[in-house]
Amino acid sequence: MSLTKLKGKSINKSKKYVIAHVIYRFGMGGLENGLVNVINRLPDDEYQHVIICMTDHTTFSNRLNKSVDIYDMHKKPGKDFMLFYRLWKLFRKIKPDIVHSRNMSALESQLPAFLAGVPIRIHGEHGRDVHDLDGRNKRYQSIRKFFRSIVDYYIPLSKDLENYLSNTIEIKKDKIITICNGVDTEKFQHQEHINLKLPGLPTGFINNDTVVVGTVGRLEDVKDQPNLLEAFIELLKSPKVIDKDIKLILVGDGALKDKLQKQVNEAGLQNKVWLAGAREDVPELMHLMTIFVLPSLAEGISNTILEAMACSLPVIATNVGGNAELIMDGQTGFIVPRADPCAIKEKCLLYIESPELIRKHGDLARKRIEEKFSIINMVQNYNNVYLTSLKEKIA
Numbered sequence: 001m002s003l004t005k006l007k008g009k010s011i012n013k014s015k016k017y018v019i020a021h022v023i024y025r026f027g028m029g030g031l032e033n034g035l036v037n038v039i040n041r042l043p044d045d046e047y048q049h050v051i052i053c054m055t056d057h058t059t060f061s062n063r064l065n066k067s068v069d070i071y072d073m074h075k076k077p078g079k080d081f082m083l084f085y086r087l088w089k090l091f092r093k094i095k096p097d098i099v100h101s102r103n104m105s106a107l108e109s110q111l112p113a114f115l116a117g118v119p120i121r122i123h124g125e126h127g128r129d130v131h132d133l134d135g136r137n138k139r140y141q142s143i144r145k146f147f148r149s150i151v152d153y154y155i156p157l158s159k160d161l162e163n164y165l166s167n168t169i170e171i172k173k174d175k176i177i178t179i180c181n182g183v184d185t186e187k188f189q190h191q192e193h194i195n196l197k198l199p200g201l202p203t204g205f206i207n208n209d210t211v212v213v214g215t216v217g218r219l220e221d222v223k224d225q226p227n228l229l230e231a232f233i234e235l236l237k238s239p240k241v242i243d244k245d246i247k248l249i250l251v252g253d254g255a256l257k258d259k260l261q262k263q264v265n266e267a268g269l270q271n272k273v274w275l276a277g278a279r280e281d282v283p284e285l286m287h288l289m290t291i292f293v294l295p296s297l298a299e300g301i302s303n304t305i306l307e308a309m310a311c312s313l314p315v316i317a318t319n320v321g322g323n324a325e326l327i328m329d330g331q332t333g334f335i336v337p338r339a340d341p342c343a344i345k346e347k348c349l350l351y352i353e354s355p356e357l358i359r360k361h362g363d364l365a366r367k368r369i370e371e372k373f374s375i376i377n378m379v380q381n382y383n384n385v386y387l388t389s390l391k392e393k394i395a
Contacts (some may be wrong), residue, residue: 098118127301183307
């Protein structure tokens with residue numbers, strides 16, 4: 001077992017409750033961003049945090065603003081039975097009061113946590129992957145059912161995932177506590193994109209009249225950026241936009257990068273599409289955008305939708321996961337079928353033809369964020385779960 005310690009001193013359990021957060025990999029992503037937001041904002045006098053990565057971590061961990069120990073377990077591809085022993089040994093060493101795993105890829109950590117005598121075991125469901133878009137995978141269902149007696153509480157991020165846990169996995173409702181993501185409304189807010197100069201932004205890419213369609217996310221199959229790019233290609237063919245300056249920004253990195261670049265090259269759109277890569281300046285990039293699109297095949301509760309809405313952007317998103325819980329269809333954006341580039345194109349046309357609709361939907365989106373999806377409420381909800389469970393079990 002390789003252990004990586006970051007920004008941390010030895011854990012002193014006598015002073016604070018220890019929470020071990022278990023995730024697959026600590027890289028750039030919505031789940032990881034949500035974890036950082038929770039850790040950074042929970043009261044320092046109550047908790048000491050540990051992050052356990054089933055594989056490893058990246059420089060994304062630099063976003064943590066407090067002392068945290070990070071352990072890389074370097075899980076082998078496929079079955080790695082020794083991982084259970086390594087996790088059990090680690091739990092015995094750090095003696096956490098709570099183990100909080102997130103998503104299917106970290107659920108197996110709950111068994112060694114149980115065997116190591118961890119008092120409280122919590123599991124979060126943040127979304128689904130490309131191999132189980134609708135939660136119908138029987139093997140995955142069986143695994144989740146196996147862990148029902150080990151996990152004390154489940155935290156789904158959407159009503160869709162709550163219903164899945166309750167109806168399909170048959171978890172008792174009093175063990176399910178739904179907590180939606182929240183967004184930092186100071187970090188993400190409206191700003192006109194004109195005159196912004198960002199690293200890597202092609203010279204002359206945006207001017208006063210440019211309509212910018214944009215998205216942010218890992219370039220992976222489940223995020224389905226190729227369908228957004230296809231929609232954009234078809235959009236440019238429409239006679240309705242022949243006199244418009246329309247650009248597309250794809251923010252993120254991943255396995256689809258080369259495929260997307262080839263798609264751009266074959267369409268001859270090198271001067272119309274910017275593959276911005278993985279970035280640390282997402283708020284500033286959103287300020288470049290006019291319309292935000294999330295073409296995912298599956299989602300939990302999308303951080304990027306919340307961030308775009310906080311920036312007063314109208315959002316077009318696929319009807320998957322909790323997207324429809326965030327977007328008021330026809331009021332703050334539009335919900336479209338997944339894997340349907342024609343539907344994305346048509347909604348983009350509606351916005352391009354009506355700047356007033358862009359402003360109206362964007363203003364309502366920001367208002368909805370302020371009323372329903374503040375990061376303060378999200379962190380308080382997690383704190384309530386932790387404190388309640390601690391009181392029940394060990395306090």
